[in-house]
Amino acid sequence: MSIETAIVALGKTLGDRVQTGESVRALHGANESYYDEVLPDAVVFPRSTEEVALIARTCAEHGCPIVPWGTGTSLEGHALAVKGGISLDMSEMAALLEVNAEDMDCRVQPGCTREALNEELRATGLFFPVDPGANASLGGMAATRASGTTAVRYGTMRENVLGLQVVLADGRVIHTGSRARKSSAGYDLTKLIVGSEGTLGIITELTLRLQGQPEAAASAVCAFPDIDSAVAAVQATMQMGVPMARIEFLDAECVRAVNAWDRRDMPETPHLFMEFHGSEAGVAEQAETVREIVSEFGGGDFGWSTAQEERNRLWHARHNAYYAVKALRPGCRAVTTDVCVPISRLAEAVTETAAEIAQSAIPGPILGHVGDGNFHAALLIEPGHEGELAEAKRLAHAMAERALRMGGTVTGEHGVGIGKKRYMEAEHGAGWQVMAEIKRALDPGNILNPGKVVEVN
Incomplete structure (x- = not known):
């Protein structure tokens, strides 16, 4: 039993869709975050469920790990072949x-x-x-x-x-x-x-x-004097039952990055980006309700628009915030982490996190989907600087422990992968062992993305 034997066997069936060249392996060994490059032994491109089943049978026979690969945008090292084996690239199954x-x-x-x-x-x-x-x-x-x-x-x-x-x-x-x-x-x-x-x-x-698709949609942006005010406005909006389509938080440093990246001129203070969906009358009513709420918390000019071009520009800026933030420190790597807490603890969690990052030696802009209690920090470090990496990990660890203390989760959306596995027992207790038992039952050879989510001896 060996990985090499499995790759040879797959090559006989799938031909040039089993690739072992260094360039394609390097592409599938990289990641969007700070984890070291880990090259798989081969990259395989299936075209059907039947081929995936054949690949699984072959790999099971030879004890070869299989790591599924989508577009490689995950942030906790999910798709890295940490135990070797094949990267199963699903890009040719895209119909x-x-x-x-x-x-x-x-x-x-x-x-x-x-x-x-x-x-x-x-x-x-x-x-x-x-x-x-x-x-x-x-x-x-x-x-x-x-x-x-x-x-x-x-x-x-x-x-x-x-x-x-x-x-x-x-x-x-x-x-x-x-x-x-x-x-x-x-x-x-x-x-x-x-x-x-x-x-x-x-x-x-x-x-x-x-x-x-909603009959009408409107987007809004509003500046706040500080983090507490912005997050408190979010809490009040959700407690009022306003059916927000999106409600996003960017701290002052994030706004500064977006201004530079997207050529905007927003005040460099904490902001909320918002969107409303519904009928034309419903959207207008939602926007006016939120305008009243944010004014109570010191929100600035509440500009909202139904114009498609302006809405697209706003969300283009938000979606590119990660790259804008990285541009604040050219050549940096980002230790990206996320947590999610009950909405009643959100202001406390964000404020504590921001204060701790402010006292550190590295920048760490905060942004997030605060309407459901989920927020992120992008901790920017110099590649190869072990001291900065250690500090970023300390800050990420503090965020995770804070979220658990507040009744939340160590990851609201990034997932476990490599980086959050260490917290699984603290979050789930004996349930984590049950997860491992399920893993053993369905994958007794531990060939499916081994080293992730659970510990299987």
Whole structure:
């Protein structure tokens, strides 16, 4: 049994879709965050569920790890082949297979990206709402239980995946869920696979819930004198029951970065970016309600617009905030981390985090999807500077412990991967061992993305 033998066997069947060149391996050994490059032994490009099943059987026979790869935008080292083996690149399985407009659902292959799906859906009057910012693959989004700017209104991948086709470690193909909107039939295997980060099975098809494109939409931006005021305004807005489509927080340093990157001239103070969906009258009513709320908390000019061009510009700036922040320190690497806390503890969590980062020697702009209690810090470090890396890890560790102390979670959307595995026992207690037992039952050879999420001896 060996990785090399598995790769040779796969090459005999899949030909040049099994690649071992250094350049393609390096592409699949890199990541968006600070983790060291880890090259897989080979990269394999399947084109069908049947081929994925064949790959799984071959790898199981030879004890070769399989690490699914979408677009490589994950931030906790999820797709790094830390135990060697093959990187299973799903980019050639990227078709939209079916749209059921009457039932507001669709079926896609895992390599299809969210932007490609929404482009295909444009003429139907429907859209897929989960928006993590990056143009990620839908398979990867399901595997990491992704969310993003619209989760406050439409939910995360957990709420928007109706069913899956999954290849297990031994090559069996199973179907989970259905197109029905509810079911009481058996264990919920769909939600077990969603968020499992490729450790329990390989997703080869997804059935997704769609939404109707709103009749009207408006975006707004508002500056605040300090973090406390901005976050308190968010809490009040959510407690009032305003059905926000998006409500995003950027601290002063983040705004400074966005101004430089996107050529804007916003006041360099904390800001909220917001969006409202509904009827024209409903959107106007929501915007006016929020205008009143933010004024109570010292919010500045509350400018809102239904113009598509202005809305696109605003969210383009937000979606590129990560790259704008990195540009504050050219050549840096970002230790990116996220936590999520109950909304009642959000102001406290953000303020404590900001104060601790301000006392450190490294910059760490804060932004986040604060409508559901989720926020991020991008801790900017000089590559190769061990002291700065240690400080960034200390700050990230403090954020995680603070979130747990407040009844939250160490990751609201980035996932576990390599970086957050150390906190799993503290967050889940004995439940983490149950997760490991599930892993052993479904993947006794520990070939599916080993080294992630759980510890399996």
